[in-house]
Amino acid sequence: MKMTLRWFGEKSDTVTLKQIKQIPGTSGIMGFLDYKAAGEVWSKEEIAVYINQVHAAKLECEVIESVNVHEDIKLGVPSRDKYIENYKQTIRNLSVYGVKVIVYNFMPVFDWLRTDLAKTIEEDGSNSLYYNEAELGEMGPLDIVRKTAEKSGGFSLPGWEPERMAELEVTLKLYEDISADQLLLNYKYFLDAIIPVCEECGITMACHPDDPAWPIFGLPRIAHKMNDFEKIIALNASPRHALCLCTGSLGSNTENDVAAIIRRFGELKRIACLHIRNVKHLGYRHFRESSHLSADGDLDMYEIVKAMYDTCPDVYVRPDHGRMIWDEVGRPGYGLYDRALGAAYLNGLWEAICKCG
Numbered sequence: 268m269k270m271t272l273r274w275f276g277e278k279s280d281t282v283t284l285k286q287i288k289q290i291p292g293t294s295g296i297m298g299f300l301d302y303k304a305a306g307e308v309w310s311k312e313e314i315a316v317y318i319n320q321v322h323a324a325k326l327e328c329e330v331i332e333s334v335n336v337h338e339d340i341k342l343g344v345p346s347r348d349k350y351i352e353n354y355k356q357t358i359r360n361l362s363v364y365g366v367k368v369i370v371y372n373f374m375p376v377f378d379w380l381r382t383d384l385a386k387t388i389e390e391d392g393s394n395s396l397y398y399n400e401a402e403l404g405e406m407g408p409l410d411i412v413r414k415t416a417e418k419s420g421g422f423s424l425p426g427w428e429p430e431r432m433a434e435l436e437v438t439l440k441l442y443e444d445i446s447a448d449q450l451l452l453n454y455k456y457f458l459d460a461i462i463p464v465c466e467e468c469g470i471t472m473a474c475h476p477d478d479p480a481w482p483i484f485g486l487p488r489i490a491h492k493m494n495d496f497e498k499i500i501a502l503n504a505s506p507r508h509a510l511c512l513c514t515g516s517l518g519s520n521t522e523n524d525v526a527a528i529i530r531r532f533g534e535l536k537r538i539a540c541l542h543i544r545n546v547k548h549l550g551y552r553h554f555r556e557s558s559h560l561s562a563d564g565d566l567d568m569y570e571i572v573k574a575m576y577d578t579c580p581d582v583y584v585r586p587d588h589g590r591m592i593w594d595e596v597g598r599p600g601y602g603l604y605d606r607a608l609g610a611a612y613l614n615g616l617w618e619a620i621c622k623c624g
C-alpha cells in the first residue's frame with residue numbers, strides 16, 4: 268500500500284504539501300492540473316512546474332488523476348482522433364516526469380454527481396457530500412449543475428469545468444443515440460489507440476468507476492458493477508489497462524460487494540490504485556459520505572483493506588473525500604483534517620493486517 272493524498276496545486280488547494288508530508292505514512296500525492304480542459308495536451312513545462320514542487324516537498328508524484336477524456340472520444344465522432352493524439356502526447360509528457368499511473372473515467376458528461384456538497388450531519392455538526400435521487404427528479408441536469416457550482420464555495424470542481432458545462436444541453440442531446448454497447452466500442456477504440464503508447468512509456472491507465480454507481484439522466488454508464496469491469500477489462504489485454512477502484516463510488520450502490528470486486532480484479536492484477544472512503548446509505552439511491560471508520564458508514568473497511576492486502580498489496584491508495592470537520596473551510600470533500608484521519612485509520616488497519624494476516 269502506497270499512501271497518497273490528492274493535491275490540486277498551489278493556487279487551487281487549501282491544503283499544503285508540507286501538511287500532506289506530515290501525515291504519517293504518506294509517500295506521495297495523486298496529482299491534478301485543475302486548469303486543464305478535457306482534450307488539451309498537458310505540456311512538459313506545465314507538468315514540470317507541478318511535479319518539481321511536489322518533489323521539493325519530498326513527496327512522490329507517480330499518479331496523476333483526471334486527465335479527462337474529451338466528450339468526442341466518448342461519443343465516437345470523427346474529431347476524436349485529434350483528441351486521442353493529444354491524449355497520447357500527454358501520456359508521453361507525463362512519463363518523462365516519472366508518472367506511472369493515470370486515473371481517468373469514461374463517464375458521459377457527468378464526472379460525478381451529488382445533490383448537496385455540504386449536507387450537515389446532525390449527530391456531530393460536520394458536513395459532507397450527499398446524494399438523494401428523489402431531489403434530482405425535480406431538478407434536471409441543468410438545474411443540478413447550477414446548484415452544484417453555487418455550492419462549491421468558489422472552487423472549481425474536477426469534471427465540472429464551466430466551458431464544458433456551458434455546452435451541456437447540446438452534449439446531452441448527442442448521447443440520445445449512444446447505447447451502452449456503443450459507448451463500450453468507443454472506449455475500445457480509445458484504448459487500442461493509447462495503450463501501445465502506455466506500453467512504450469511504462470504508464471498504466473486506471474479507469475475510475477461511475478459515481479454514483481448507477482445510470483443517471485438516462486445517459487449510458489458502463490463502469491459501476493462487477494460485470495461492467497469484466498467487460499471493460501476484456502476490451503484490451505494489456506496490463507497497462509487497469510482500474511482505479513473507488514470504494515465510495517462503488518459502495519453508493521447497495522448491490523455492490525466492494526471487497527469482492529477488489530478481490531476479483533486484484534487477483535487478475537488489474538488494479539493500479541484505490542480510492543478509499545465510506546458511505547452511509549439513507550434510503551433508495553440516497554446516501555451521504557461518512558468518516559472512514561467502518562462503524563460510521565455501511566462499508567466494511569477491514570474487508571476492503573484485507574482484500575487489497577491479499578490480492579494487490581502494492582497499489583497506490585488515497586483516502587478519498589472526507590467530511591468537513593473542525594470548522595475547516597476548503598474544497599468540498601478535500602479538506603485536510605478528515606482525510607488525514609482517514610489515512611491514519613487506513614494505516615492502522617494495514618499495520619494490524621500485516622502483523623496478524
Ligand SMILES: [Mn+2]
Pocket residue numbers: 475513516542587
Ligand atoms: Mn474516487
